[in-house]
Amino acid sequence: MRVVSLVPSLTEAVAVSAPGLLAGATDWCDRPAGLDVVRVGGTKNPDVPGILALNPDLVIANEEENRAPDLDALRAAGVRVLVTEVRALPQAFRELERVLVDGCGLARPRWLAEAESAWAELRPPERSLPAVVPVWRRPWMVLGRDTFAGDLLRRLGVRQVYAGHHDRYPRVPLDELRASGAALVVLPDEPYRFTADDGPEAFPGLPCALVSGRHLTWYGPSLAEAPAVIGAALRAALR
Structure with missing residues (x-):
């Protein structure tokens, strides 16, 4: 084939x-x-x-x-x-x-069973933290409703502020994002390559988690590592 x-x-x-x-x-x-x-x-x-x-x-x-x-x-x-x-x-x-x-x-494949086990073994999060999850800049776009990445974050205790938006990837002005009530900003390195400098510049005073876009948005072998990789990034941001 x-x-x-x-x-x-x-x-x-x-x-x-x-x-x-x-x-x-x-x-x-x-x-x-x-x-x-x-x-x-x-x-x-x-x-x-x-x-x-x-x-x-x-x-x-x-x-x-x-x-x-x-x-x-x-x-x-x-x-x-x-x-x-x-x-x-x-x-x-x-x-x-x-x-x-x-x-x-x-x-x-074995890795698919391993990925299923990695997510099945997650304990329910003790709390749910409101967050904005930008996926693009110029203009600012964030995760909205019905997204794969949003579902992964939900399982790790991150509640998207814009999960109820009628768009899946809404464009939201930066001042509105800052006033959204989020307690955390999650910045993946794809599709837009956010860096450690973007968070403090755009969201001063808010903890920012820089996460691997491959582990957050890809569905494949990376799913076996994703709970640990994303979870570690979230914990590091909230220390």
């Missing part, structure tokens, strides 16, 4: 489970380190003719990260396209099994 992945987290999931399956991946697919496959452009602007030239048996994509016209063009050319939707942790586990077992014909 020849697989092309248009989603970095799914690229990692397939490459770790069965390295020889991947024929192509996007320019943003940087895990696992040293991945040697044909690059087919970005997630939003893939090289459709280049993908077709690879003669893939399956293209894996995501409804949020990839554009419907590109996926439609691949289907029109006769390519099987599997599109995932991931907005909560249980859904991530189901979709990973669908991609790897149903889509790629693999045995269920």
